[in-house]
Amino acid sequence: MSKFNQLLTTLSLKSKTPFPIVPRQSIAGRTLALLVGIMTFLSCATFGSVYLVQNSALAWSSEVGREVTIQLQPVEEEVMLSNIRTAISLAQQSPGVGRAFELTLEDSQDLLTPWLGEKFDISTFNVPRLVIVQLNNPAVFDLEALKTKLVTAVPEASVDTHALWQQQLNAMAGTVVLSGTLALALILAATVLTIVFATSGAMATNREIVDVLHFIGASDNYIAGAFQERFLAIGLQGGLIGGAMSILFFFIASTITNAVLPVQSATQVELLFGQFTLGWFGLLGLILVVAVIAILTAITSRITVHRFLTQVAP
Known part of the structure; x- marks a missing residue:
């Protein structure tokens, strides 16, 4: 030791x-x-x-990538309602789409209220109407096919994939x-x-x-x-x-x-x-x-x- x-x-x-x-x-x-x-x-x-x-x-x-927005330019109310129904129908017929629904003026009002205040009235403006398309399988969804159908049926429609936001x-x-x-x-x-x-x-x-x-x-x-x-x-x-x-x-x-x-x-x-x-x-x-x-x-x-x-x- x-x-x-x-x-x-x-x-x-x-x-x-x-x-x-x-x-x-x-x-x-x-x-x-x-x-x-x-x-x-x-x-x-x-x-x-x-x-x-x-x-x-x-x-x-992930959430943005599963949504597509169809934007419909302002037209007369009767024509607008018809365009909304047509856009929803065409979207629901597309493969990979789980749900398509209209974003009402009240929904848009609620979305804009935090920024524009409670007194803002969206009904006084000619704003585009939106149809939200939710995808359950983005891999099989054909965006170009939907655009082609929409342009043919509703010339005032445009499609936004939110790719820029993503x-x-x-x-x-x-x-x-x-x-x-x-x-x-x-x-x-x-x-x-x-x-x-x-x-x-x-x-x-x-x-x-x-x-x-x-x-x-x-x-x-x-x-x-x-x-x-x-x-x-x-x-x-x-x-x-x-x-x-x-x-x-x-x-x-x-x-x-x-x-x-x-x-x-x-x-x-x-x-x-x-x-x-x-x-x-x-x-x-x-x-x-x-x-x-x-x-x-x-x-x-x-x-x-x-x-x-x-x-x-x-």
Whole structure:
């Protein structure tokens, strides 16, 4: 048995607990745990926001891709009613169509009210009438065939597939995901730098202890392992705190959206972020973020310790 192992055995017998190289309770440790918790909260909030927006965008894109709008230009009321019936009939006869129905003036009024106000009266304007075509199988739907039939039967009709909206939604979702990924990478980089400075400070503070351990035969791997164990505990502690705070944040945001905001504002927020409900996959993602930060803390501290020991080696 080496002198170092004999020393550890003696200290353990006297204290009845393993003798720690790195102090378990220190102001630096508590401060670092708080910093890791803040970084974890920001990482989880970024991940959760990106996850919610992406899910909403995918739902929008899927819904938009399953709808086609037939627009009928304003004509006399009798002719308009006939054109609407003809458009609905032709749409329902097309393969892949599940349902076709008229969007009444009252429906259009309800859609425009949030933007134009309660006093807006759509009946005073000659607005186009709309027929909504919902697809149950977009793969077999023949758009060109429907356009040809409509142009022949109703010259005033035009068809909109919402492809432009779908492209814009996909582009927005891609931009949000890319921006969130970059923000998450920057937060993780800041976390790494924080751990590097904290580990370097701890090593400098405990320089005499490290020298003594070297003198009595402790290896660099043992010393680095001790610091890694300590910083892993700090990373897990801060990560759990930050993860719990992020879950609480999304719960409070969901409560505020449903109970505090006006109905119209809550509807708009819900359209953008959904119900603020992460679901099981979202919670699993938050747990993964916490685990990554804890592991990153341990690995970063070990690498920093090895570099420090290399520089101070006699």
